[in-house]
Amino acid sequence: MLDSECIGVIVCKLDKHKDRELRGYIAMLAVSKFHRKRGIGSKLVKKAVKVMQALDADEVVLETEYTNTGAMALYENLGFVRDKRLSRYYLNGVDAFRLKLWLK
Numbered sequence: 001m002l003d004s005e006c007i008g009v010i011v012c013k014l015d016k017h018k019d020r021e022l023r024g025y026i027a028m029l030a031v032s033k034f035h036r037k038r039g040i041g042s043k044l045v046k047k048a049v050k051v052m053q054a055l056d057a058d059e060v061v062l063e064t065e066y067t068n069t070g071a072m073a074l075y076e077n078l079g080f081v082r083d084k085r086l087s088r089y090y091l092n093g094v095d096a097f098r099l100k101l102w103l104k
Contacts, residue, residue, distance in 0.1 A: 005032075006032075007032040007040065008029075008032065008035065008044055009028070009030050009044075010026065010028065010029050010045065011027045011029075012024060012025060012026045012060075013025050014052055017059075022052075022055065022056055023057065023058065023059055023060070023061060024048070024052035024057045024061070024103075026045065026060060026061075027062075029041055029044060031044075042074060042077070045074070045075070045078055046078065048060075052103070053103050057103050058102070058103055058104045059100055059101060059104075060080075060100070060101045061098060061099065061100050062075065062080070063089060063096040063097065064099065065094050066085065066095045066096060066097050072097065080099040080100060081100060081101075082098075082099055083097075083098045083100040084097070084098050085098075
């Protein structure tokens with residue numbers, strides 16, 4: 001928040017994966033167009049990952065459009081790696097990359 005304006009948001013969850021591991025999932029990250037390139041997205045992701053680590057998560061995953069070079073750079077700078085390419089993942093037919101950050 002900046003004053004009373006929401007300038008960034010992250011939506012994530014933590015669930016059991018394969019009945020044993022705890023997997024964090026980042027469903028959405030958005031930063032206001034006018035407030036980008038100021039580290040807000042990175043801070044939101046770092047905060048979410050820190051909470052997931054504190055809750056004993058094994059890994060964190062997310063998907064992003066393979067053409068979204070800004071998002072790819074942000075996540076890879078934070079240690080996420082490309083795990084797999086998902087063909088026609090989005091409703092518009094665009095491919096995605098699943099990115100993963102191992103915490104253990």
